[in-house]
Amino acid sequence: MPLEDIKFLLVDDLEENLFALEALLRRDGLQLFRAKSGPEALELLLKHDFALALLDVQMDGMDGFELAELMRGTGRTRRVPIIFLTAVATDERRHFRGYETGAVDFLFKPIDSYMLASKAGVFFDLARQRQELARQRDDLRSGAEKLEEALARQRAHADNSPLALVEFDHAFRVTDWSLGAERIFGWTRADMTGRQLGEAGWLEAGDTGFEALRHELLAGRAPRAVRDIRLRRKDGTPAESEWYCSALTAPDGALVSVSVQILDITERRRAEATQRLLIGELNHRVKNMLGTVQAIAAQGLQRATHPEDFVDDFSGRIQALARAHSLLSDSTWQGAMLKGLIEGQLRLGTIDIDRLTIAGRDIRLAPQVALHLGLILHELTTNANKYGALSTYSGRIELDWHVAGDVLNFRWMERGGPPVTAPVRTGFGTQLIEQSVGADGGSAVANYGAEGLTWEIALPLRADGWENAAAAPSAPRAEAPRPIRAADLPAASLEGLRLLIVEDEPIIALQMVTVLEKAGAQVVGTAGTIAQALKAIENVALDGALLDGNLRGLPVQEVAASLTARAIPFAFVSGYGREHLPRGYDEVTILRKPFSVTDLLAVAGRLVPAVQS
Numbered sequence: 001m002p003l004e005d006i007k008f009l010l011v012d013d014l015e016e017n018l019f020a021l022e023a024l025l026r027r028d029g030l031q032l033f034r035a036k037s038g039p040e041a042l043e044l045l046l047k048h049d050f051a052l053a054l055l056d057v058q059m060d061g062m063d064g065f066e067l068a069e070l071m072r073g074t075g076r077t078r079r080v081p082i083i084f085l086t087a088v089a090t091d092e093r094r095h096f097r098g099y100e101t102g103a104v105d106f107l108f109k110p111i112d113s114y115m116l117a118s119k120a121g122v123f124f125d126l127a128r129q130r131q132e133l134a135r136q137r138d139d140l141r142s143g144a145e146k147l148e149e150a151l152a153r154q155r156a157h158a159d160n161s162p163l164a165l166v167e168f169d170h171a172f173r174v175t176d177w178s179l180g181a182e183r184i185f186g187w188t189r190a191d192m193t194g195r196q197l198g199e200a201g202w203l204e205a206g207d208t209g210f211e212a213l214r215h216e217l218l219a220g221r222a223p224r225a226v227r228d229i230r231l232r233r234k235d236g237t238p239a240e241s242e243w244y245c246s247a248l249t250a251p252d253g254a255l256v257s258v259s260v261q262i263l264d265i266t267e268r269r270r271a272e273a274t275q276r277l278l279i280g281e282l283n284h285r286v287k288n289m290l291g292t293v294q295a296i297a298a299q300g301l302q303r304a305t306h307p308e309d310f311v312d313d314f315s316g317r318i319q320a321l322a323r324a325h326s327l328l329s330d331s332t333w334q335g336a337m338l339k340g341l342i343e344g345q346l347r348l349g350t351i352d353i354d355r356l357t358i359a360g361r362d363i364r365l366a367p368q369v370a371l372h373l374g375l376i377l378h379e380l381t382t383n384a385n386k387y388g389a390l391s392t393y394s395g396r397i398e399l400d401w402h403v404a405g406d407v408l409n410f411r412w413m414e415r416g417g418p419p420v421t422a423p424v425r426t427g428f429g430t431q432l433i434e435q436s437v438g439a440d441g442g443s444a445v446a447n448y449g450a451e452g453l454t455w456e457i458a459l460p461l462r463a464d465g466w467e468n469a470a471a472a473p474s475a476p477r478a479e480a481p482r483p484i485r486a487a488d489l490p491a492a493s494l495e496g497l498r499l500l501i502v503e504d505e506p507i508i509a510l511q512m513v514t515v516l517e518k519a520g521a522q523v524v525g526t527a528g529t530i531a532q533a534l535k536a537i538e539n540v541a542l543d544g545a546l547l548d549g550n551l552r553g554l555p556v557q558e559v560a561a562s563l564t565a566r567a568i569p570f571a572f573v574s575g576y577g578r579e580h581l582p583r584g585y586d587e588v589t590i591l592r593k594p595f596s597v598t599d600l601l602a603v604a605g606r607l608v609p610a611v612q613s
Helices: 015-025 038-047 064-072 092-100 113-160 179-185 209-218 266-303 307-330 338-348 367-386 428-439 506-518 530-539 557-565 597-612
Strands: 006-011 030-035 052-056 082-086 103-108 164-169 174-177 224-232 238-249 255-264 356-359 363-365 396-404 407-415 443-449 452-460 466-468 498-502 522-527 544-548 570-574 590-592
Touching (some): 006 015, 015 113, 052 064, 179 255, 209 255, 238 266, 367 452, 498 530, 544 597, 570 597, 590 597
Parallel strands (some): 052 082, 082 103, 356 396, 498 522, 498 544, 544 570
Antiparallel strands (some): 164 255, 363 466
């Protein structure tokens, strides 16, 4: 910004003297104000800040000395320099009075123009320097305020950052410690400032990462570096951290300071370790499950008397495993509730809730025990439906259990069924029960009495493998969804029903096509991608569709919307729960994988009334 003009005040009661002074003093950057009397001068002094006042001593009314005395009596004008102009030779007393009233000099008329310009120029330069200093002061003040604001903003960002910001000097003493560092590690700024890095117990004993980093920084080999350093918090717990370092060096290369941004990666490391564990566990479980399925298929095929019997038995066992897996998945593989396994049989339709009595507190079983017991319950209910109490209208099942020590004592009793006798040959179901229990170090004994079959099963439980549920003994929840049964098959035939199968697993799609076409339906197309499904919906006349809940990792919302827009009834086919399916389709039936032939035909049959209507 340009500087303001300097202002001089000229006071003389003669007009010609004022004109002469103006002519001699005029210059760029200088404003001259004239006054012909003392009162007029005082009025100007109240309005303007003057760098110099030139006062004539001899004036009518108020003379120059009186005006000077009035100027010295007011704070606003007290420091204005005064040069007296006079044509009268003065004695020492008048000089003293002039200087006493604030004069800095006297000039005698006739005035020497060179002397006037020289002395006035001194006050002009002084005023200009004061302006420059004032401007520099204001600039410095403004800069300081901006710097303070920037530092406060940086400090606020640093304190609110999820990173810990720490600075060290050349000897690796802490010079700054942010609130983020305090939140992460527990020590305050006062605790850490001025301390050597290893003094507070911050570094993990035995970790060589920091020592290697320190040598690199001192040697100037790592002006910027990223390192993983193991630390400890104030409470002694370990902390994995990632350091982003910036080194400031002197011109000779010596280290001056180090600024470090520290990211706490403890949770990330735990997540990575958990991920590795989960992947390994998943591989293990998948291989175990495939081995189990392979063994069930091989053993069942060896003992099957007819292919259709094998298909029914194999499908039932796979679904029993799937139900147990669903229960374990719901609890993130922390275990499954015993009554939940029983309810799984209710949903499969192998037991009618009206023909079942249970007694025992619900307990949580370890994953492996839950899988084994799920298969055992399926084998028992299947045999009861084929040969035992559930093969007659009057038969019923009674279950009771209790835990003694670390052993689950489970009793299965069939009552009201046909007479039972011990089998001549041990079947695959019996072997499966005995071996499943034996794998856990337990025992299973079957008693074929006059009142019916009774199984006494003892399953060892690890100390952390089960827990009592808070609920008192009760029957399975009556509000459990009613399972799909053969009776659910529609009266109307599937004959001629034009269906679209949307499934990205070719083997599953082939099985669905085979079952539906055998039942009389006409499968007019299969689609394995969203694009194929949308094209088929647009170009093919359809009576219904079976829609996989996920196609190659992509949601099927668009396909469901297209079917709905064309009023084509459909059902989801998925291993997911409803919470993972497209929203807004709560009324749409779900055929859960793995499914049986009965399940598939029942769900397809539910599409018939919608087509007819």
